[in-house]
Amino acid sequence: MYQEYYIPANFTDAGKLFGLFEIRNTLEAVFLSLPLLFLSLALVPFDLTWRIIVGITFVVPVGGFALIGIYDDCLSRFAKTWWRYHSNKRIITYRGDCNEH
Numbered sequence: 205m206y207q208e209y210y211i212p213a214n215f216t217d218a219g220k221l222f223g224l225f226e227i228r229n230t231l232e233a234v235f236l237s238l239p240l241l242f243l244s245l246a247l248v249p250f251d252l253t254w255r256i257i258v259g260i261t262f263v264v265p266v267g268g269f270a271l272i273g274i275y276d277d278c279l280s281r282f283a284k285t286w287w288r289y290h291s292n293k294r295i296i297t298y299r300g301d302c303n304e305h
Contacts, residue, residue: 225271228278233270236279237263 214223221230244259274282 226273226278228280229271229273232279233267236270237267240266 220226225233241259241263244262245255248255248258250258270279273279277285
């Protein structure tokens with residue numbers, strides 16, 4: 205009479221890299237991290253070891269933040285939503301008590 209359907213444990217892993225990170229978040233992390241890594245390796249006037257340390261200091265937090273996202277949303281989508289909200293919001297001011305007649 206009733207059919208039973210079994211949902212596998214990894215049904216939410218579709219479209220994710222290693223089952224953890226969404227592909228869009230991963231691409232954003234790569235696009236944000238690679239220029240930072242290149243700039244830190246090219247512009248820091250120290251030895252290679254210090255260049256790597258400075259690069260990792262900036263690249264790992266930026267890449268990690270881009271991988272995680274904000275409120276389970278990628279950074280570009282969150283920035284677009286934030287910009288749309290702030291450009292369309294209105295200021296409401298309180299002008300005293302209202303007169304009811």
